Amino acid sequence: MTYSDDISILRRQGRCTDMRLYVNIDHVATVRQARMTDEPDPVRAAVLAELGGADGLTVHLREDRRHIQDRDVDLLMDTARTPINLELTAAEEMVALACAWCPRQATLVPEKREEITTEGGLALDTETQRRPVGDATRRLQDGGVHTSLFIDPDQDTIRISADLGAAAVELHTGEYANTEGAERAAQLTRLSDAAAFARSVGLAVHAGHGLTYENVAPVAAIDELEELNIGHSIISRAVLVGMERAVREMSEILRRARRS
Ligand code: PXP
Numbered sequence: 001m002t003y004s005d006d007i008s009i010l011r012r013q014g015r016c017t018d019m020r021l022y023v024n025i026d027h028v029a030t031v032r033q034a035r036m037t038d039e040p041d042p043v044r045a046a047v048l049a050e051l052g053g054a055d056g057l058t059v060h061l062r063e064d065r066r067h068i069q070d071r072d073v074d075l076l077m078d079t080a081r082t083p084i085n086l087e088l089t090a091a092e093e094m095v096a097l098a099c100a101w102c103p104r105q106a107t108l109v110p111e112k113r114e115e116i117t118t119e120g121g122l123a124l125d126t127e128t129q130r131r132p133v134g135d136a137t138r139r140l141q142d143g144g145v146h147t148s149l150f151i152d153p154d155q156d157t158i159r160i161s162a163d164l165g166a167a168a169v170e171l172h173t174g175e176y177a178n179t180e181g182a183e184r185a186a187q188l189t190r191l192s193d194a195a196a197f198a199r200s201v202g203l204a205v206h207a208g209h210g211l212t213y214e215n216v217a218p219v220a221a222i223d224e225l226e227e228l229n230i231g232h233s234i235i236s237r238a239v240l241v242g243m244e245r246a247v248r249e250m251s252e253i254l255r256r257a258r259r260s
Pocket of ligand 1 (some may be wrong): 024026060087107109117150168207208209210211213230231232253
């Protein structure tokens, strides 16, 4: 089955209208790793996220393995009923693992050991920065993995992403999420313009980072966006109301935003 087969199955099931919610379950693993024990299990959380209506599952296997472990990806590849989006750096070891797992989708991200979470999009200004990302994109796409690049919402970076052979870009919504008022409105316009441009050069358009129940609706209403990756806010709510309900509530906000 190909990536587009997955999407058409979700559409037939009424699970995927024109916006997919991919739930990032990294922070379930963060709680587990705080005690180096076996609970809570992100694989069990994945089942509940699917029951709550997730269209896909996102996991970031960091080089430092600070949250998701190889064992989690192994089990998810066997048990998930929705597509897996594996986030990884373009480092040789990580790309080799991803090619062996062959998830439906991969998203190449930058990674710094000292950061709390992914801080910005991929830097693609110089040939030295572009080469590993281009090589990783080619290897993953040749292996049948729909490959997306996590980038800031800028025209030049979008054009470079297309030139590197990516199938999609994930627009970094962090600056939108971290601002307020007129500044946030300007960031929303920036995201909307970037989404339109990415679509015009043939890329599928995803977005994510820092999106919450409170700030997601205007982003979800951007017509060209077809997938949102949301983690921290959903997992935080799940601690209080349960995973299924937390995902269902986010899904409902996205559906309403699309309708309006
Ligand atoms: N997209 C990417 C590429 C990410 O690295 C992250 C954070 O792991 C997310 C989306 C989700 O961000 P958040 O946890 O803030 O929803």
